[in-house]
Amino acid sequence: MSFEFQVEATSGPARRGRLITPHGEVETPVFMPVGTLASVKGVSQDVLEQLGVQILLGNTYHLYLRPGVEQVRKLGGLHRFMAWPRAILTDSGGFQVFSLSELRKVTEDGVTFRSHLDGSQHVFTPESAMEAQIGLGADIIMAFDECTEHPADPPRVRQSMELTLRWAERSKKYFEAHKHEVPWNHVGSAEFADKTQALFGIVQGGMDPALRKESAERTVEIGFPGYAIGGLSVGEPRQLTREIVGSTIEHLPADQPRYLMGVGTPEEIVEYSGLGIDMMDCVLPTRAARHGLLFTSEGKISIKQARYAGDQGPLDPNCSCRVCTRYSRAYLRHLYASNEVLAQVLNTVHNLSFYLDTMRAVRHSIALGDSPHSLSEVWSRLKP
Amino acid sequence: MSFEFQVEATSGPARRGRLITPHGEVETPVFMPVGTLASVKGVSQDVLEQLGVQILLGNTYHLYLRPGVEQVRKLGGLHRFMAWPRAILTDSGGFQVFSLSELRKVTEDGVTFRSHLDGSQHVFTPESAMEAQIGLGADIIMAFDECTEHPADPPRVRQSMELTLRWAERSKKYFEAHKHEVPWNHVGSAEFADKTQALFGIVQGGMDPALRKESAERTVEIGFPGYAIGGLSVGEPRQLTREIVGSTIEHLPADQPRYLMGVGTPEEIVEYSGLGIDMMDCVLPTRAARHGLLFTSEGKISIKQARYAGDQGPLDPNCSCRVCTRYSRAYLRHLYASNEVLAQVLNTVHNLSFYLDTMRAVRHSIALGDSPHSLSEVWSRLKP
Numbered sequence: 001m002s003f004e005f006q007v008e009a010t011s012g013p014a015r016r017g018r019l020i021t022p023h024g025e026v027e028t029p030v031f032m033p034v035g036t037l038a039s040v041k042g043v044s045q046d047v048l049e050q051l052g053v054q055i056l057l058g059n060t061y062h063l064y065l066r067p068g069v070e071q072v073r074k075l076g077g078l079h080r081f082m083a084w085p086r087a088i089l090t091d092s093g094g095f096q097v098f099s100l101s102e103l104r105k106v107t108e109d110g111v112t113f114r115s116h117l118d119g120s121q122h123v124f125t126p127e128s129a130m131e132a133q134i135g136l137g138a139d140i141i142m143a144f145d146e147c148t149e150h151p152a153d154p155p156r157v158r159q160s161m162e163l164t165l166r167w168a169e170r171s172k173k174y175f176e177a178h179k180h181e182v183p184w185n186h187v188g189s190a191e192f193a194d195k196t197q198a199l200f201g202i203v204q205g206g207m208d209p210a211l212r213k214e215s216a217e218r219t220v221e222i223g224f225p226g227y228a229i230g231g232l233s234v235g236e237p238r239q240l241t242r243e244i245v246g247s248t249i250e251h252l253p254a255d256q257p258r259y260l261m262g263v264g265t266p267e268e269i270v271e272y273s274g275l276g277i278d279m280m281d282c283v284l285p286t287r288a289a290r291h292g293l294l295f296t297s298e299g300k301i302s303i304k305q306a307r308y309a310g311d312q313g314p315l316d317p318n319c320s321c322r323v324c325t326r327y328s329r330a331y332l333r334h335l336y337a338s339n340e341v342l343a344q345v346l347n348t349v350h351n352l353s354f355y356l357d358t359m360r361a362v363r364h365s366i367a368l369g370d371s372p373h374s375l376s377e378v379w380s381r382l383k384p
Numbered sequence: 385m386s387f388e389f390q391v392e393a394t395s396g397p398a399r400r401g402r403l404i405t406p407h408g409e410v411e412t413p414v415f416m417p418v419g420t421l422a423s424v425k426g427v428s429q430d431v432l433e434q435l436g437v438q439i440l441l442g443n444t445y446h447l448y449l450r451p452g453v454e455q456v457r458k459l460g461g462l463h464r465f466m467a468w469p470r471a472i473l474t475d476s477g478g479f480q481v482f483s484l485s486e487l488r489k490v491t492e493d494g495v496t497f498r499s500h501l502d503g504s505q506h507v508f509t510p511e512s513a514m515e516a517q518i519g520l521g522a523d524i525i526m527a528f529d530e531c532t533e534h535p536a537d538p539p540r541v542r543q544s545m546e547l548t549l550r551w552a553e554r555s556k557k558y559f560e561a562h563k564h565e566v567p568w569n570h571v572g573s574a575e576f577a578d579k580t581q582a583l584f585g586i587v588q589g590g591m592d593p594a595l596r597k598e599s600a601e602r603t604v605e606i607g608f609p610g611y612a613i614g615g616l617s618v619g620e621p622r623q624l625t626r627e628i629v630g631s632t633i634e635h636l637p638a639d640q641p642r643y644l645m646g647v648g649t650p651e652e653i654v655e656y657s658g659l660g661i662d663m664m665d666c667v668l669p670t671r672a673a674r675h676g677l678l679f680t681s682e683g684k685i686s687i688k689q690a691r692y693a694g695d696q697g698p699l700d701p702n703c704s705c706r707v708c709t710r711y712s713r714a715y716l717r718h719l720y721a722s723n724e725v726l727a728q729v730l731n732t733v734h735n736l737s738f739y740l741d742t743m744r745a746v747r748h749s750i751a752l753g754d755s756p757h758s759l760s761e762v763w764s765r766l767k768p
Contacts (some may be wrong), residue, residue: 037722038718326467328459330459330465331467335423341426345725
């Protein structure tokens with residue numbers, strides 16, 4: 001098997017499990033750090049390994065523009081290119097096309113867009129998005145979908161959902177015909193013989209539970225080894241996100257992984273794990289770090305504040321990461337205030353460590369039969 | 385003893401030795417990476433330890449402005465502030481005042497200058513520069529000197545040299561009266577009981593061998609545990625630098641460390657070690673790294689070049705650093721071309737590793753009785 005999902009423990013709707021991919025196992029529920037351009041900004045791959053990262057996310061749209069899919073393919077795929085031997089997931093490029101590019105035009109065939117870098121014109125279709133993701137060679141790749149904007153009126157949401165369903169079929173068809181072209185399948189190593197990527201479907205349907213149900217059922221009918229919930233965290237209130245997640249999960253198979261795209265805060269990743277989500281990704285820990293916003297077991301800290309200039313204490317007294325065990329708040333504040341690059345490096349390492357520790361505690365809770373309800377509850381177990 | 389220098393082997397004028405400081409031993413000849421603002425830009429202290437860095441340089445001018453000497457002193461000194469337990473050297477601030485600040489005015493008393501950050505006005509005198517360096521608490525500190533500009537006419541060079549000599553006396557006098565105020569002397573640990581910093585003198589004298597001789601002899605007469613050669617690498621031709629270094633060294637005590645400030649290229653650090661220099665520092669490896677200029681055993685590489693986009697080989701096949709053993713030139717080129725922060729991090733780690741390996745090989749050469757003559761000769765021994 002190239003891909004497998006094993007549920008090892010459940011607690012209410014929450015599950016603890018394991019994804020088995022061609023590039024190693026991933027314990028779930030998992031938070032996947034975002035490595036947009038084949039790099040988690042500022043953090044070396046050996047540090048990511050030491051943090052216990054088992055799977056990274058890469059952005060197809062960005063990698064397609066720089067360094068280009070063909071370049072990565074010729075170099076053996078993303079794993080070899082970025083010297084990351086563990087699992088990788090790529091998104092389909094759809095979300096970035098919708099959020100970053102200019103002059104986009106959606107037709108039945110696909111999306112025409114202009115690069116945010118140089119204005120050059122490109123087209124993504126379900127087929128070309130699959131071709132790109134096969135060339136990049138992540139372990140898990142995503143069907144090409146349309147991320148429905150919010151708010152949108154009911155006919156628009158249905159029309160967009162129907163388009164995503166037709167694109168899902170085309171994505172699967174292209175993938176099945178070309179999946180053996182993945183670059184690591186060519187290296188001749190017995191380890192990868194006949195192993196292929198896993199293509200996940202994406203559920204859309206806006207903020208309408210009935211459409212979400214229909215989208216889920218019809219996506220499951222097409223058949224994928226895992227399902228993502230897309231089109232959320234697009235500006236709607238959090239309570240609505242929660243409701244839509246809950247009502248979508250009901251219609252997804254219990255024995256397959258569920259991936260909630262683009263969330264969230266530390267509180268949210270605990271909460272969604274409790275609802276039965278297995279995989280999440282978000283730029284929040286890495287992006288916030290670059291702005292000096294640090295997550296701790298005692299709440300958020302804006303390290304730029306003058307009150308930390310003389311603070312000899314660790315960033316988070318309950319955190320055992322390489323930043324908290326070595327550096328003081330005063331030093332971190334100095335680095336940030338002086339615009340030192342090490343500020344970004346250390347802040348990112350801490351925030352990722354906090355997210356990964358949170359997920360470790362969540363998995364531990366589920367194994368003990370305790371459904372994780374809140375961040376503070378989860379961290380109260382980690383405190384000395 | 386707070387400070388000691390032991391010569392362990394010589395080969396011609398070159399010496400292999402050991403500095404013993406309150407914060408550990410330093411094998412010489414040594415290249416000291418520059419950590420301007422209490423950080424070697426982009427590199428975490430644990431990585432510096434793994435690279436084998438035994439001594440770092442901090443810039444008094446920069447630290448005086450940000451975060452301020454009093455702040456560092458209150459936090460226990462630079463070592464504690466930046467969580468660096470090994471040796472540190474600070475410059476006197478004089479060189480940066482001359483090269484960075486605006487509207488500077490030199491009088492017998494000292495230098496009035498405006499901050500390059502906000503234009504605020506400050507004064508450095510020999511006494512205040514000592515007070516600052518005692519507050520920062522490096523293991524080795526430097527007398528306050530005037531870096532003579534180049535070119536300068538003979539009367540100006542003499543006048544500047546005489547000023548530096550009078551400032552050297554004042555620096556020593558203030559230091560002797562206040563040396564027990566160093567912050568780590570206050571922590572009450574037996575390890576630091578009665579240990580003080582070591583104050584080095586600085587030889588000036590422009591490009592005139594006779595004035596260099598006089599400056600050296602009169603500085604030695606004042607009496608310091610180590611001597612620096614300042615006022616070089618200020619725009620003069622390399623051949624002249626070499627001559628002045630050679631003719632200054634003759635007049636420095638053989639049993640005390642000699643520090644050549646602000647050099648150099650990999651070729652130069654080998655060459656000056658061969659002339660009998662024990663300590664060097666330069667922003668070149670770290671600054672060049674930020675511009676994608678990488679030093680290798682096979683010559684300089686500008687990683688931004690398109691020719692490296694598909695190059696799967698390591699940056700330097702003869703280098704065993706964490707960058708060369710993991711990443712390809714293609715990946716490093718991609719990071720640089722995409723303006724990823726990891727480019728700066730990895731490039732800096734490699735360049736520092738290259739400098740430190742070069743110095744390791746130089747020390748090995750001297751121990752074997754081979755005076756190191758050139759970079760290629762030194763690296764030919766390191767190749768597999």
